[in-house]
Amino acid sequence: MARAMWFEIPAADLDRAAAFYEALLGGPLERDVVDGHPAAYLPAPDGEGAAGALMHGDSYVPSPDGTRIYLGVDDVGAAIARAVAAGGSLLYPATRVGDLVVAEVSDSEGNRIALSSPV
Amino acid sequence: MVRASWFEIPVTDLDRAVAFYEAVFEVTLERDASEGEEAAYFPAGDGPVGSAGALVKGDSYVPSIDGTRVYLEFADIDGAVERAVAAGGAVLFAPTEVDDTLVAEIRDSEGNRVALRADLEDPEDDLDDELERLLDSDGGDALDS
Numbered sequence: 001m002a003r004a005m006w007f008e009i010p011a012a013d014l015d016r017a018a019a020f021y022e023a024l025l026g027g028p029l030e031r032d033v034v035d036g037h038p039a040a041y042l043p044a045p046d047g048e049g050a051a052g053a054l055m056h057g058d059s060y061v062p063s064p065d066g067t068r069i070y071l072g073v074d075d076v077g078a079a080i081a082r083a084v085a086a087g088g089s090l091l092y093p094a095t096r097v098g099d100l101v102v103a104e105v106s107d108s109e110g111n112r113i114a115l116s117s118p119v
Numbered sequence: 120m121v122r123a124s125w126f127e128i129p130v131t132d133l134d135r136a137v138a139f140y141e142a143v144f145e146v147t148l149e150r151d152a153s154e155g156e157e158a159a160y161f162p163a164g165d166g167p168v169g170s171a172g173a174l175v176k177g178d179s180y181v182p183s184i185d186g187t188r189v190y191l192e193f194a195d196i197d198g199a200v201e202r203a204v205a206a207g208g209a210v211l212f213a214p215t216e217v218d219d220t221l222v223a224e225i226r227d228s229e230g231n232r233v234a235l236r237a238d239l240e241d242p243e244d245d246l247d248d249e250l251e252r253l254l255d256s257d258g259g260d261a262l263d264s
Binding site: 002003004005006007008009010025027034035042043044045047048049050051052055059060061062063064065066067068069070071072073091092104111112113114116 | 120121122123124125126127128129140144146161162163164168169170171172179180181182183184185186187188189190191192193211212217231232233234236
Protein backbone atom coordinates (compact mmCIF):
# COMPACT_ATOMS: atom_id res chain seq x y z
CA MET A 1 0.00 0.00 0.00
CA ALA A 2 3.06 2.22 0.32
CA ARG A 3 2.17 4.02 3.52
CA ALA A 4 4.96 5.85 5.33
CA MET A 5 5.62 4.10 8.64
CA TRP A 6 8.66 6.13 9.69
CA PHE A 7 10.42 9.35 8.74
CA GLU A 8 13.88 10.74 9.34
CA ILE A 9 14.84 14.42 9.37
CA PRO A 10 18.56 14.95 8.68
CA ALA A 11 20.53 17.05 11.15
CA ALA A 12 23.99 18.48 10.63
CA ASP A 13 24.11 19.38 14.34
CA LEU A 14 22.01 16.92 16.34
CA ASP A 15 22.13 18.96 19.59
CA ARG A 16 20.96 22.09 17.77
CA ALA A 17 18.24 20.17 15.91
CA ALA A 18 17.05 18.44 19.10
CA ALA A 19 16.80 21.83 20.84
CA PHE A 20 14.78 23.20 17.90
CA TYR A 21 12.30 20.32 17.86
CA GLU A 22 12.04 20.29 21.67
CA ALA A 23 11.03 23.96 21.49
CA LEU A 24 8.64 23.33 18.58
CA LEU A 25 6.99 20.25 20.10
CA GLY A 26 7.30 21.07 23.79
CA GLY A 27 8.85 17.83 24.98
CA PRO A 28 12.20 16.11 25.43
CA LEU A 29 13.63 13.94 22.63
CA GLU A 30 15.08 10.56 23.48
CA ARG A 31 18.62 10.00 22.17
CA ASP A 32 19.78 6.75 20.60
CA VAL A 33 22.23 5.34 18.07
CA VAL A 34 20.59 3.57 15.11
CA ASP A 35 22.74 1.51 12.75
CA GLY A 36 25.73 3.62 13.82
CA HIS A 37 23.94 6.96 13.40
CA PRO A 38 23.26 9.32 16.32
CA ALA A 39 19.48 9.78 16.54
CA ALA A 40 16.87 11.69 18.53
CA TYR A 41 13.32 10.36 18.52
CA LEU A 42 10.41 12.75 18.21
CA PRO A 43 7.89 11.66 20.87
CA ALA A 44 4.80 10.27 19.11
CA PRO A 45 1.29 9.89 20.48
CA ASP A 46 -0.64 6.68 19.80
CA GLY A 47 -2.72 6.76 16.67
CA GLU A 48 -2.59 7.35 12.96
CA GLY A 49 0.44 8.81 11.23
CA ALA A 50 4.14 8.06 11.01
CA ALA A 51 6.53 8.56 13.91
CA GLY A 52 10.09 9.64 13.25
CA ALA A 53 13.48 10.79 14.36
CA LEU A 54 16.24 13.31 13.77
CA MET A 55 19.30 11.57 12.30
CA HIS A 56 22.94 12.52 11.93
CA GLY A 57 25.28 10.76 9.51
CA ASP A 58 27.03 10.86 6.15
CA SER A 59 23.91 10.17 4.08
CA TYR A 60 21.75 12.52 6.17
CA VAL A 61 22.06 15.86 4.38
CA PRO A 62 19.52 18.57 5.27
CA SER A 63 17.72 20.25 2.38
CA PRO A 64 14.68 22.43 1.69
CA ASP A 65 14.07 20.09 -1.26
CA GLY A 66 13.13 16.43 -1.49
CA THR A 67 10.31 14.67 0.31
CA ARG A 68 8.04 16.82 2.48
CA ILE A 69 6.25 15.63 5.60
CA TYR A 70 3.30 17.29 7.32
CA LEU A 71 3.62 17.24 11.10
CA GLY A 72 0.28 17.39 12.87
CA VAL A 73 0.15 20.20 15.48
CA ASP A 74 -2.67 21.68 17.57
CA ASP A 75 -2.24 25.26 16.35
CA VAL A 76 -0.20 26.10 13.23
CA GLY A 77 0.13 29.79 14.14
CA ALA A 78 1.57 29.02 17.58
CA ALA A 79 3.87 26.36 16.11
CA ILE A 80 5.24 28.87 13.55
CA ALA A 81 5.96 31.34 16.38
CA ARG A 82 7.84 28.67 18.37
CA ALA A 83 9.78 27.58 15.25
CA VAL A 84 10.88 31.13 14.42
CA ALA A 85 11.82 31.85 18.06
CA ALA A 86 13.94 28.68 18.04
CA GLY A 87 15.95 29.69 14.97
CA GLY A 88 13.74 28.53 12.13
CA SER A 89 12.13 30.66 9.46
CA LEU A 90 8.79 30.84 7.71
CA LEU A 91 8.69 29.46 4.15
CA TYR A 92 4.93 29.39 3.54
CA PRO A 93 2.48 31.25 5.80
CA ALA A 94 -0.49 29.60 7.49
CA THR A 95 -3.03 28.92 4.76
CA ARG A 96 -6.36 27.16 4.81
CA VAL A 97 -6.50 24.13 2.48
CA GLY A 98 -9.83 22.34 2.74
CA ASP A 99 -10.37 21.31 6.36
CA LEU A 100 -6.76 22.01 7.31
CA VAL A 101 -4.49 24.92 8.06
CA VAL A 102 -1.03 24.28 6.64
CA ALA A 103 2.25 26.19 6.73
CA GLU A 104 5.90 25.46 6.01
CA VAL A 105 8.93 26.36 8.05
CA SER A 106 12.65 25.88 7.64
CA ASP A 107 14.03 24.08 10.68
CA SER A 108 17.36 24.81 12.40
CA GLU A 109 19.12 22.55 9.84
CA GLY A 110 17.55 24.05 6.72
CA ASN A 111 14.96 21.34 6.07
CA ARG A 112 11.52 22.33 4.78
CA ILE A 113 8.95 21.03 7.27
CA ALA A 114 5.21 21.34 6.73
CA LEU A 115 2.84 21.82 9.66
CA SER A 116 -0.86 21.06 9.63
CA SER A 117 -3.76 21.36 12.04
CA PRO A 118 -7.53 21.06 11.75
CA VAL A 119 -9.28 24.39 11.03
CA MET B 120 4.24 14.71 20.72
CA VAL B 121 3.94 14.61 16.97
CA ARG B 122 3.29 12.35 14.03
CA ALA B 123 3.52 12.95 10.30
CA SER B 124 -0.01 12.92 8.96
CA TRP B 125 0.90 13.20 5.27
CA PHE B 126 3.92 13.02 2.97
CA GLU B 127 4.64 14.45 -0.47
CA ILE B 128 7.31 13.25 -2.90
CA PRO B 129 8.25 16.02 -5.37
CA VAL B 130 8.33 15.22 -9.08
CA THR B 131 9.36 17.06 -12.23
CA ASP B 132 7.53 14.68 -14.59
CA LEU B 133 4.32 13.37 -13.03
CA ASP B 134 3.62 10.79 -15.77
CA ARG B 135 7.11 9.35 -15.42
CA ALA B 136 6.92 9.31 -11.61
CA VAL B 137 3.48 7.66 -11.58
CA ALA B 138 4.76 4.95 -13.94
CA PHE B 139 7.78 4.41 -11.69
CA TYR B 140 5.86 4.10 -8.42
CA GLU B 141 3.12 1.97 -9.96
CA ALA B 142 5.78 -0.43 -11.25
CA VAL B 143 7.79 -0.57 -8.01
CA PHE B 144 4.90 -1.01 -5.57
CA GLU B 145 2.48 -2.76 -7.95
CA VAL B 146 -0.32 -0.33 -7.12
CA THR B 147 -2.43 2.22 -8.99
CA LEU B 148 -2.09 5.87 -8.05
CA GLU B 149 -5.05 8.21 -8.26
CA ARG B 150 -4.42 11.36 -10.32
CA ASP B 151 -5.76 14.70 -9.13
CA ALA B 152 -5.32 18.41 -9.72
CA SER B 153 -5.71 20.59 -6.63
CA GLU B 154 -4.56 24.14 -5.89
CA GLY B 155 -3.12 24.34 -9.38
CA GLU B 156 -0.62 21.59 -8.56
CA GLU B 157 -0.59 18.22 -10.22
CA ALA B 158 -0.74 15.31 -7.81
CA ALA B 159 -1.12 11.53 -7.74
CA TYR B 160 -2.18 9.82 -4.53
CA PHE B 161 -0.84 6.54 -3.21
CA PRO B 162 -3.65 4.15 -2.27
CA ALA B 163 -4.31 4.87 1.41
CA GLY B 164 -5.11 1.28 2.35
CA ASP B 165 -6.99 0.37 5.48
CA GLY B 166 -4.97 2.38 7.96
CA PRO B 167 -5.02 3.54 10.68
CA VAL B 168 -1.28 2.99 10.94
CA GLY B 169 1.27 5.16 9.21
CA SER B 170 0.73 8.07 6.89
CA ALA B 171 -0.66 8.20 3.36
CA GLY B 172 0.87 10.48 0.77
CA ALA B 173 1.18 11.66 -2.80
CA LEU B 174 3.49 12.56 -5.66
CA VAL B 175 3.23 16.30 -6.27
CA LYS B 176 4.43 18.58 -9.07
CA GLY B 177 4.69 22.31 -8.39
CA ASP B 178 7.04 25.28 -8.13
CA SER B 179 8.16 24.53 -4.57
CA TYR B 180 8.38 20.77 -5.20
CA VAL B 181 12.01 20.13 -6.09
CA PRO B 182 13.23 16.51 -6.09
CA SER B 183 16.40 15.83 -4.10
CA ILE B 184 18.52 12.99 -2.86
CA ASP B 185 18.78 14.99 0.39
CA GLY B 186 16.29 16.27 2.94
CA THR B 187 13.68 14.36 4.88
CA ARG B 188 13.44 10.62 4.28
CA VAL B 189 10.27 8.55 4.51
CA TYR B 190 10.18 4.78 4.99
CA LEU B 191 7.43 3.23 2.90
CA GLU B 192 6.17 -0.06 4.31
CA PHE B 193 6.32 -2.82 1.72
CA ALA B 194 6.59 -6.58 2.31
CA ASP B 195 8.57 -7.51 -0.84
CA ILE B 196 11.66 -5.30 -0.50
CA ASP B 197 13.86 -7.38 -2.82
CA GLY B 198 11.21 -7.34 -5.53
CA ALA B 199 10.64 -3.61 -5.12
CA VAL B 200 14.34 -2.87 -5.43
CA GLU B 201 14.61 -4.98 -8.59
CA ARG B 202 11.58 -3.28 -10.13
CA ALA B 203 12.94 0.16 -9.16
CA VAL B 204 16.15 -0.48 -11.09
CA ALA B 205 14.23 -1.86 -14.09
CA ALA B 206 11.99 1.23 -14.03
CA GLY B 207 14.87 3.71 -14.18
CA GLY B 208 15.76 4.08 -10.52
CA ALA B 209 18.87 2.97 -8.66
CA VAL B 210 19.82 1.22 -5.43
CA LEU B 211 21.28 3.63 -2.86
CA PHE B 212 21.32 1.21 0.07
CA ALA B 213 20.93 -2.52 -0.55
CA PRO B 214 18.38 -4.45 1.53
CA THR B 215 19.81 -4.76 5.05
CA GLU B 216 18.45 -6.06 8.34
CA VAL B 217 18.20 -3.34 11.00
CA ASP B 218 16.72 -4.54 14.28
CA ASP B 219 13.50 -6.37 13.38
CA THR B 220 13.12 -4.75 9.97
CA LEU B 221 14.52 -5.09 6.48
CA VAL B 222 15.33 -1.69 5.00
CA ALA B 223 16.60 -0.47 1.65
CA GLU B 224 16.91 2.86 -0.13
CA ILE B 225 16.28 3.62 -3.75
CA ARG B 226 16.60 6.66 -5.97
CA ASP B 227 13.31 7.19 -7.76
CA SER B 228 12.78 8.34 -11.36
CA GLU B 229 12.90 11.98 -10.18
CA GLY B 230 16.11 11.74 -8.17
CA ASN B 231 14.57 11.46 -4.68
CA ARG B 232 15.92 9.12 -2.02
CA VAL B 233 13.09 6.87 -0.83
CA ALA B 234 13.46 4.27 1.93
CA LEU B 235 11.59 0.97 2.01
CA ARG B 236 10.87 -1.00 5.15
CA ALA B 237 9.45 -4.43 5.88
CA ASP B 238 8.64 -5.86 9.28
CA LEU B 239 10.65 -9.05 9.74
CA GLU B 240 9.01 -10.17 12.96
CA ASP B 241 7.20 -13.42 12.18
CA PRO B 242 3.80 -13.63 13.92
CA GLU B 243 4.76 -17.20 14.83
CA ASP B 244 7.67 -15.81 16.88
CA ASP B 245 5.13 -14.37 19.30
CA LEU B 246 3.54 -17.82 19.70
CA ASP B 247 6.96 -19.39 20.29
CA ASP B 248 7.77 -16.72 22.90
CA GLU B 249 4.46 -17.36 24.63
CA LEU B 250 5.04 -21.13 24.63
CA GLU B 251 8.52 -20.57 26.11
CA ARG B 252 7.09 -18.41 28.88
CA LEU B 253 4.49 -21.09 29.72
CA LEU B 254 7.13 -23.82 29.79
CA ASP B 255 9.39 -21.66 31.98
CA SER B 256 6.64 -20.98 34.48
CA ASP B 257 5.76 -24.69 34.58
CA GLY B 258 9.40 -25.48 35.24
CA GLY B 259 9.45 -23.00 38.12
CA ASP B 260 6.35 -24.55 39.65
CA ALA B 261 7.81 -28.05 39.41
CA LEU B 262 10.97 -26.94 41.24
CA ASP B 263 8.96 -25.26 43.97
CA SER B 264 6.80 -28.31 44.71
